[in-house]
Amino acid sequence: xxxxxxxxxxxxxxxxxDFPTKGILFKDIMPIFQDPDLVQDTCLALIEKxxxxxxxxxxxGIEARGFLxxxxxxxxxxxxxxxxxxxxxxxxxxxxxxYEKEYGADEFDIQKDALKKDQKVxxxxxxxxxxxxxxxxxxxxxxxxANVIAHCVIFELDFLKGRDRLKDTxxxxxxxxx
Numbered sequence: 001x002x003x004x005x006x007x008x009x010x011x012x013x014x015x016x017x018d019f020p021t022k023g024i025l026f027k028d029i030m031p032i033f034q035d036p037d038l039v040q041d042t043c044l045a046l047i048e049k050x051x052x053x054x055x056x057x058x059x060x061g062i063e064a065r066g067f068l069x070x071x072x073x074x075x076x077x078x079x080x081x082x083x084x085x086x087x088x089x090x091x092x093x094x095x096x097x098x099y100e101k102e103y104g105a106d107e108f109d110i111q112k113d114a115l116k117k118d119q120k121v122x123x124x125x126x127x128x129x130x131x132x133x134x135x136x137x138x139x140x141x142x143x144x145x146a147n148v149i150a151h152c153v154i155f156e157l158d159f160l161k162g163r164d165r166l167k168d169t170x171x172x173x174x175x176x177x178x
Contacts (some may be wrong), residue, residue, distance in 0.1 A: 005041045009154065009175050012038065013109060021103045027155055029126050031063060042174065043072045045150055046124075050077070053150040056122040058082055062137050063089070063108075063124035069154070073124060082114045084123075084137045097142040099136035101129070108136050115144035119123040128153045128173060131162030138169065 007034065016026040022158050032038055046069070050056065060082045061070025074081035086106035087096055095108035114144065115121065123134055128151065138148045148169050155164070156173035165172050 005038070005045050006116040008035075008173055009042065013175075023102050027127060029068075029151075029154065032154075033068065039069075043069055043076065045174055046154070046172060046175055047073055047076055049174075050150060050151055050152055051124055052120075053120045053172070054097060054120065055079075055168050056149060057119040058146070060084055060110075060121050060123050060137060060141060062123065062125040064143070065084075066124045067108070071150070082110070084108050084110050085142055088147075095140050096140045097143075099132045101132040105170055108133075108140060108142040108146065110137075112144065115141060115146040117145040119146040120147045120149045120172070122150045122152050124152045126154050128156040128162040128171060129160045131165030134162070135165045138166065139174055 012031040014028040014031060016028050019026040022174055059069050059070050059074035063085045071081045087109050090109050090111050093112045095112055096107055096109050098107050106143045123137050125133060128134060134151045141148050150170045150172055151166055152172040153175050156176045158176050158178050
């Protein structure tokens with residue numbers, strides 16, 4: 001892994017206090033995407049860690065920021081990309097899960113035929129906070145009878161203990177905030 005990628009990520013991410021609600025310190029990752037080399041290096045560093053857990057059959061990205069790196073990771077691994085979206089955004093029959101996140105409740109959908117039985121899945125999002133989002137996506141994969149082999153994020157907020165909600169599934173992260 002490019003040892004400088006972690007420092008570069010830490011330097012470009014912007015802290016946004018009280019966004020989207022009072023008391024939340026939002027990590028704005030959008031400046032990463034102003035540097036194509038940093039995007040590539042970030043994805044390659046994540047892929048290196050993913051492959052240590054085993055090659056997935058599919059990458060599942062979580063709306064919305066999981067869509068920014070998930071397809072790049074899937075393309076590099078030469079596996080399909082599947083989207084988990086907010087309720088009502090996908091056509092055709094879907095499984096739905098309600099979940100709690102750090103600043104409210106929400107619902108996610110996945111198309112019922114998006115995953116096959118026993119497929120090995122890596123879930124991709126930008127950040128692990130309380131674990132509610134990744135836990136909900138993992139439940140959706142389970143409804144499709146697929147197996148989540150790892151959760152993959154760029155950033156992790158350790159103090160919110162999101163790993164605790166993700167059972168025994170490995171969590172891959174590049175930058176961890178205590």
